[in-house]
Amino acid sequence: MEYSSKELEKKWQEYWAQKRSFEPSEDFTKDKKYILSMFPFPSGRLHMGHVRNYTISDAFARYYRQQGFNVLHPIGFDSFGMPAENAAIKNGSHPKTWTYSNIDYMKGEFKSLGFSFSKERELATSDELYTKFEQGFIIDMYEKGLLYRKKGFLNWCPSCHTVLANEQVIEGSCWRCDSQVVKKDMNQYYFKITHYADELLADLKKLEGGWPKQVLTMQENWIGKSYGLEFKFSFDAASHERLSGNFDGFEVFTTRPDTIYGVSYAALAPEHEIVSYMIQNSLLDDNTREQIESMKNASSIDRQKEKSGVALNLSVVHPLTKKSVPVWVANFVLMDYGSGAVMAVPAHDERDFEFAKKYDLPINAVIKPFGGEADGSKAFTEVGELFASEQFNGLNSKEAQAKIIEHFEDLGIGTKKTNFKLKDWGVSRQRYWGAPIPFVHCDDCGLVMEKKENLPIALPEDIVITGEGNPLDKHPTWKHCKCPSCGKDAIRETDTMDTFVESSWYFLRFCASPKNWEDEAFSAEQIKYWMSVDHYIGGIEHAILHLLYARFFTKVFRDLGYVSFDEPFDRLLTQGMVLKDGAKMSKSKGNTVDPDAIIDKYGADTARLFILFAAPPTQELEWNDSAVDGAYRFIKRFYERSANVLKSDTIPQINHAALSKEEKFARKKVYEALVRANDVYNEKYTFNTMIAGVMEAMNALNAQSNADVWSEAYWILTSIMEPVIPHTCCEISSRCFSLNNLTLQRVLEEVFVEDTITLGVSINGKARAEIEISPDETQENIIKIAKESAAKWLEGKTIIKEIVVPKKLVNLVIKD
Numbered sequence: 001m002e003y004s005s006k007e008l009e010k011k012w013q014e015y016w017a018q019k020r021s022f023e024p025s026e027d028f029t030k031d032k033k034y035i036l037s038m039f040p041f042p043s044g045r046l047h048m049g050h051v052r053n054y055t056i057s058d059a060f061a062r063y064y065r066q067q068g069f070n071v072l073h074p075i076g077f078d079s080f081g082m083p084a085e086n087a088a089i090k091n092g093s094h095p096k097t098w099t100y101s102n103i104d105y106m107k108g109e110f111k112s113l114g115f116s117f118s119k120e121r122e123l124a125t126s127d128e129l130y131t132k133f134e135q136g137f138i139i140d141m142y143e144k145g146l147l148y149r150k151k152g153f154l155n156w157c158p159s160c161h162t163v164l165a166n167e168q169v170i171e172g173s174c175w176r177c178d179s180q181v182v183k184k185d186m187n188q189y190y191f192k193i194t195h196y197a198d199e200l201l202a203d204l205k206k207l208e209g210g211w212p213k214q215v216l217t218m219q220e221n222w223i224g225k226s227y228g229l230e231f232k233f234s235f236d237a238a239s240h241e242r243l244s245g246n247f248d249g250f251e252v253f254t255t256r257p258d259t260i261y262g263v264s265y266a267a268l269a270p271e272h273e274i275v276s277y278m279i280q281n282s283l284l285d286d287n288t289r290e291q292i293e294s295m296k297n298a299s300s301i302d303r304q305k306e307k308s309g310v311a312l313n314l315s316v317v318h319p320l321t322k323k324s325v326p327v328w329v330a331n332f333v334l335m336d337y338g339s340g341a342v343m344a345v346p347a348h349d350e351r352d353f354e355f356a357k358k359y360d361l362p363i364n365a366v367i368k369p370f371g372g373e374a375d376g377s378k379a380f381t382e383v384g385e386l387f388a389s390e391q392f393n394g395l396n397s398k399e400a401q402a403k404i405i406e407h408f409e410d411l412g413i414g415t416k417k418t419n420f421k422l423k424d425w426g427v428s429r430q431r432y433w434g435a436p437i438p439f440v441h442c443d444d445c446g447l448v449m450e451k452k453e454n455l456p457i458a459l460p461e462d463i464v465i466t467g468e469g470n471p472l473d474k475h476p477t478w479k480h481c482k483c484p485s486c487g488k489d490a491i492r493e494t495d496t497m498d499t500f501v502e503s504s505w506y507f508l509r510f511c512a513s514p515k516n517w518e519d520e521a522f523s524a525e526q527i528k529y530w531m532s533v534d535h536y537i538g539g540i541e542h543a544i545l546h547l548l549y550a551r552f553f554t555k556v557f558r559d560l561g562y563v564s565f566d567e568p569f570d571r572l573l574t575q576g577m578v579l580k581d582g583a584k585m586s587k588s589k590g591n592t593v594d595p596d597a598i599i600d601k602y603g604a605d606t607a608r609l610f611i612l613f614a615a616p617p618t619q620e621l622e623w624n625d626s627a628v629d630g631a632y633r634f635i636k637r638f639y640e641r642s643a644n645v646l647k648s649d650t651i652p653q654i655n656h657a658a659l660s661k662e663e664k665f666a667r668k669k670v671y672e673a674l675v676r677a678n679d680v681y682n683e684k685y686t687f688n689t690m691i692a693g694v695m696e697a698m699n700a701l702n703a704q705s706n707a708d709v710w711s712e713a714y715w716i717l718t719s720i721m722e723p724v725i726p727h728t729c730c731e732i733s734s735r736c737f738s739l740n741n742l743t744l745q746r747v748l749e750e751v752f753v754e755d756t757i758t759l760g761v762s763i764n765g766k767a768r769a770e771i772e773i774s775p776d777e778t779q780e781n782i783i784k785i786a787k788e789s790a791a792k793w794l795e796g797k798t799i800i801k802e803i804v805v806p807k808k809l810v811n812l813v814i815k816d
Contacts, residue, residue, distance in 0.1 A: 008728065078499065130509065131435045154186055254343055264364050267333050271296060307354050429499075440484060532570050
């Protein structure tokens with residue numbers, strides 16, 4: 001009965017592969033569970049964050065198989081992207097070679113950890129078949145008006161040499177390499193995610209209870225719905241003439257119409273078309289022009305730090321007071337929010353106040369504290385009372401917002417408007433290793449979609465990657481093609497798609513039947529049965545990027561008629577990071593732990609047990625070598641003590657009433673562990689408490705020697721632990737129970753019926769003794785037994801009160 005993890009784990013991994021144990025059934029009459037982990041980038045090695053993610057999902061998948069569900073538990077590889085291209089540059093290899101060799105290695109690691117993934121539905125997003133289906137979807141989206149191309153100032157990473165979406169700029173830096181992002185004027189393809197802004201926001205309500213509140217809040221804030229006033233600032237006659245009549249003004253949006261009478265300047269983004277016109281037509285001096293160019297090149301985060309600006313020698317007319325308002329260029333105004341122009345009210349906005357102080361601009365207070373006076377030493381941003389605001393004087397500033405918007409609408413000079421922080425998703429990337437965008441540029445026809453029968457537009461493999469520019473631009477033949485519309489010579493689009501496009505629909509691809517894998521991305525029948533995903537497990541760092549995009553794609557596919565549901569993921573579990581020495585594991589910090597080394601020394605089941613026992617899955621997990629060793633010792637004891645089990649193909653039948661106190665207690669702890677296990681998978685996800693319950697049951701079993709109790713316990717406990725330590729439990733189950741116990745377990749209520757209960761006995765509130773009584777004992781006898789147990793404290797004393805708290809204690813109050 002000696003435990004040998006290497007032999008045991010290899011045996012069961014081969015058994016599962018031969019039996020196709022993890023392939024879902026095509027029988028759609030069965031209840032289903034779709035368990036999904038966020039798939040990995042094939043970097044070449046699993047890290048402990050991966051191990052935690054996939055161990056959690058694997059526990060869910062194995063549990064639900066036991067419960068009789070038809071389980072889809074797939075895995076794939078998010079295999080396009082810049083890391084592969086950068087690795088190719090560094091190592092002198094081809095991105096495809098590097099990527100697929102890493103995929104092969106990681107598949108071996110999945111197997112060595114016993115993960116119960118479907119082999120027949122594996123995919124890599126760089127597979128040409130995946131690209132074929134995706135390019136077809138892109139064409140459909142273009143025809144629907146949900147994809148367009150335009151020129152604009154874009155987020156550019158100078159290290160990755162590519163454009164980034166707004167969501168991929170984290171505090172002014174590239175989400176992947178941390179380089180400072182700059183703005184660059186160029187063409188870009190966009191998904192019209194703003195078309196779904198309202199629905200993306202409203203449908204967060206549907207996810208309450210299934211998604212972490214933190215994720216819902218993050219998405220709500222990113223979508224950023226706000227209500228306010230939109231109106232036009234018109235140029236005065238002199239400014240209109242200076243601009244040669246090309247512009248008569250500009251639109252602004254404000255969420256604070258109550259401050260309209262406090263406007264003291266207006267500000268434009270340095271990229272605004274009016275500013276560009278003035279530069280192109282030499283209407284600004286060299287110093288002003290240089291300052292504006294410097295603002296453009298600064299990252300978004302830097303532009304929000306120290307406020308800077310330049311005057312344009314233009315003025316607009318205040319729409320109500322008709323007073324002149326100077327126009328400035330300010331670095332804090334961004335083109336990707338609103339119109340790229342703002343009204344500035346220094347007295348009631350901290351950003352505007354800081355700018356006005358720096359450039360000695362007027363500060364016009366129009367709101368004061370209730371019952372108080374305006375203080376010009378800082379911006380007053382609280383709710384207060386309007387003054388110096390004509391007919392709106394005396395109004396509560398909150399109430400005044402609606403009235404002032406109504407006034408603008410009555411005058412026909414402004415409208416109430418809903419605005420969103422969310423902007424359309426830019427998806428062009430100027431790199432090689434990505435899915436080509438299926439468009440062609442024709443001198444006669446313009447931008448033309450490729451014909452679907454010509455898909456996939458696959459990447460050429462004979463390329464040279466230097467890191468300078470897009471290799472597809474430099475390829476001698478690939479980009480030269482015939483126009484799908486007129487047949488003339490044309491140029492193929494050389495931008496590739498943002499890799500988040502691939503991860504926005506991969507969960508639907510897994511629903512495709514292997515029988516029709518080559519013919520369709522997925523079928524309506526398969527989608528109707530498998531979707532939505534019941535449990536989705538991954539890191540909270542994807543709260544905005546991937547999860548928002550996946551929700552968007554689901555709604556697009558619904559509107560294209562591919563699916564009939566609104567949301568892709570019913571329940572979301574965001575696992576915490578794995579730390580070592582108090583910091584996130586990373587090669588640069590030298591604190592990584594190699595999963596292969598743990599498997600080699602202890603076995604996969606030890607790694608799995610530790611990862612689920614060390615902390616609840618949503619919390620950070622601190623790596624602990626001694627705890628890993630402790631997990632191994634528990635598994636070894638659990639395995640070796642199965643020698644006490646009587647072999648049987650059915651669960652032992654036990655006369656509970658005939659058992660001893662220790663035997664009854666052991667049974668109770670076993671069934672408590674079973675109840676706890678069901679709670680964990682259905683509600684709490686606290687695998688650590690479930691495992692602790694099994695450990696408590698093992699301790700209770702050790703205090704008795706009834707072979708039937710041992711056998712019943714192992715029938716249940718190996719079933720509970722199989723999702724956690726599957727190799728060990730399958731070996732025990734095979735040897736003792738012919739694998740018949742790895743199924744739904746029934747809770748026996750009889751084990752929870754107590755023969756006796758324990759009451760504490762206290763004298764004047766001080767604990768003195770304990771008594772065991774029948775649950776049906778009368779109060780008179782309870783008091784009698786309590787007095788007998790505490791007799792030495794009652795000698796010569798007078799009892800003046802007898803208090804019985806049912807099922808808890810007896811308190812005897814004595815006279816001193």
